[in-house]
Amino acid sequence: MEKGWVKVFTAKELYRASLLKGVLEDEGIDVIILNKKDSIYITIGEVELYVKQSDAVRALNIIQKNEA
Secondary structure: OOOOEEEEEEEOOHHHHHHHHHHHHHOOOOEEEEEOOOOOOOOOOOEEEEEEHHHHHHHHHHHHHHHO
16 A cells, blocks of 8 residues: 555444545545455455545545445
């Protein structure tokens, strides 16, 4: 991962991360999804969302509102 990006969310399910990525992008936040799931055993691994460090607090607040 490039310098200046921070992890703000981790999920077991790709769909949850994808939905939150869309919500964050709608708010004007650049988001990267890092899929660490095993390609054969899809129950192993996680999906992570990264945002620029300057957007981290705002992204965490948005995620918290959407996960409640």
